[in-house]
Amino acid sequence: xxxxxxxxxxLTVDSVLFTxxxxxxxxxxxxxxxxxxxxxxxxxxxxxxxxxxxSAENTASxxxxxxxxxxxxxxxxxxxxxxxxRDPRGWSASIAYxxxxxxxxxxxxxxPRNDESAQxxxxxxxxxxxxxxxxxxxxxxQIFQFALERLKQKALYSMLPVFCLPKEFTLGEYxxxxxxxxxxxxxKKTLYRRFEASNMFEETGETVATGARAAMxxxxxxxxxxxNFERNLG
Amino acid sequence: xxxxxxxxxxLTVDSVLFTxxxxxxxxxxxxxxxxxxxxxxxxxxxxxxxxxxxSAENTASxxxxxxxxxxxxxxxxxxxxxxxxRDPRGWSASIAYxxxxxxxxxxxxxxPRNDESAQxxxxxxxxxxxxxxxxxxxxxxQIFQFALERLKQKALYSMLPVFCLPKEFTLGEYxxxxxxxxxxxxxKKTLYRRFEASNMFEETGETVATGARAAMxxxxxxxxxxxNFERNLG
Numbered sequence: 077x078x079x080x081x082x083x084x085x086x087l088t089v090d091s092v093l094f095t096x097x098x099x100x101x102x103x104x105x106x107x108x109x110x111x112x113x114x115x116x117x118x119x120x121x122x123x124x125x126x127x128x129x130x131s132a133e134n135t136a137s138x139x140x141x142x143x144x145x146x147x148x149x150x151x152x153x154x155x156x157x158x159x160x161x162r163d164p165r166g167w168s169a170s171i172a173y174x175x176x177x178x179x180x181x182x183x184x185x186x187x188p189r190n191d192e193s194a195q196x197x198x199x200x201x202x203x204x205x206x207x208x209x210x211x212x213x214x215x216x217x218q219i220f221q222f223a224l225e226r227l228k229q230k231a232l233y234s235m236l237p238v239f240c241l242p243k244e245f246t247l248g249e250y251x252x253x254x255x256x257x258x259x260x261x262x263x264k265k266t267l268y269r270r271f272e273a274s275n276m277f278e279e280t281g282e283t284v285a286t287g288a289r290a291a292m293x294x295x296x297x298x299x300x301x302x303x304n305f306e307r308n309l310g
Numbered sequence: 311x312x313x314x315x316x317x318x319x320x321l322t323v324d325s326v327l328f329t330x331x332x333x334x335x336x337x338x339x340x341x342x343x344x345x346x347x348x349x350x351x352x353x354x355x356x357x358x359x360x361x362x363x364x365s366a367e368n369t370a371s372x373x374x375x376x377x378x379x380x381x382x383x384x385x386x387x388x389x390x391x392x393x394x395x396r397d398p399r400g401w402s403a404s405i406a407y408x409x410x411x412x413x414x415x416x417x418x419x420x421x422p423r424n425d426e427s428a429q430x431x432x433x434x435x436x437x438x439x440x441x442x443x444x445x446x447x448x449x450x451x452q453i454f455q456f457a458l459e460r461l462k463q464k465a466l467y468s469m470l471p472v473f474c475l476p477k478e479f480t481l482g483e484y485x486x487x488x489x490x491x492x493x494x495x496x497x498k499k500t501l502y503r504r505f506e507a508s509n510m511f512e513e514t515g516e517t518v519a520t521g522a523r524a525a526m527x528x529x530x531x532x533x534x535x536x537x538n539f540e541r542n543l544g
Contacts (some may be wrong), residue, residue: 084319084320084321085318085321085360087318124319124392124401126400126401129394130395131392131393132390132392132403153389153390156366156405158365160363160365161364166360169358169405308540
């Protein structure tokens with residue numbers, strides 16, 4: 077049996093790009109210019125360009141860079157969503173990624189050729205299926221929810237969410253970030269102990285004023301490796 | 311930009327099917343009849359049949375059932391491997407799955423149309439790149455190692471490996487299974503406490519003789535849900 081006997085499925089890449097903005101967790105959505113799902117909001121993505129992309133991860137990264145002007149510092153494959161019915165154009169598979177970025181470092185842009193609007197959309201508002209932006213194109217609601225679940229799980233045992241913060245940040249900002257993602261209170265002491273134990277960060281030597289006190293700014297060490305903890309945050 | 315501008319990549323599915331046999335962890339390999347990689351050993355898989363398969367998971371399950379005669383009781387998507395160079399026929403993506411089965415319940419068969427040989431191959435022997443069966447076709451060595459890592463991780467915090475055992479099994483068999491997968495000693499007491507706490511199993515009422523004593527046979531409850539524990543096995 078050879079490939080010639082088979083009609084090829086469509087193969088796309090879609091990414092759920094998270095950031096923290098205005099004290100809430102948001103993802104990047106684009107308004108679709110073309111059918112199918114014209115004028116619906118969708119995750120950034122598209123077809124693999126076999127002449128240009130070495131791998132699907134390259135496609136995901138390229139599409140995100142096109143939209144935001146920068147390469148997200150964290151990109152991870154999530155899951156591949158496939159079925160005969162998820163795309164009206166035919167049997168289709170989408171390799172989904174989740175990515176994190178500091179919105180301050182992006183430069184959201186709309187190319188003249190393709191005037192999709194791009195928006196940072198509050199994750200909370202996407203949980204309500206009657207709200208603005210809904211329904212999302214294709215099975216993007218399902219992909220988004222899969223990604224959100226993964227991010228919340230990882231926030232419990234890894235330092236991963238730090239990639240939503242600017243390059244220099246305070247412990248207080250890190251604490252707020254984790255509480256926003258998990259949607260619950262986390263003891264500062266526990267979190268700071270992990271921060272320290274991860275050995276991923278270093279003081280910049282600079283401080284910022286936070287109320288009456290000055291807070292140290294931290295940054296990732298150059299050779300930092302992402303640390304996973306054995307126990308979940310309580 | 312529409313699909314018509316793009317050459318479609320090849321899209322396949324490959325599965326790493328684990329079992330426990332002769333006190334060792336094994337995976338199913340098939341000898342390739344056709345090029346590319348003719349006569350090399352490969353993971354069971356193939357092209358998605360858009361006229362037949364509702365999803366890639368259907369393809370994976372169908373291919374495994376074709377080869378073993380039964381549907382594996384556990385099948386999980388692993389990762390999608392894609393690149394312009396992994397398949398000499400062109401840009402290719404393979405959606406990889408990992409699956410577990412009790413070898414006693416399979417009926418490995420070779421179809422007359424397609425006389426690939428099928429073998430349960432010891433995982434240990436696949437770690438040695440100069441051994442028999444090597445080198446595997448495509449990037450199947452990489453897919454296998456990714457799957458093995460996932461299985462080992464999951465064995466630390468989930469009851470998942472139980473799907474490598476026959477429908478009725480003893481606690482002793484379960485203990486041996488976990489030690490084989492992890493490659494180290496695990497306290498019986500700890501393991502049995504988890505087994506109990508998972509609430510996934512029930513006594514069959516039957517026992518088997520093990521040395522001087524009779525050991526109870528257990529089976530999955532009908533409505534059992536896979537339980538994950540918060541802490542890894544020590």
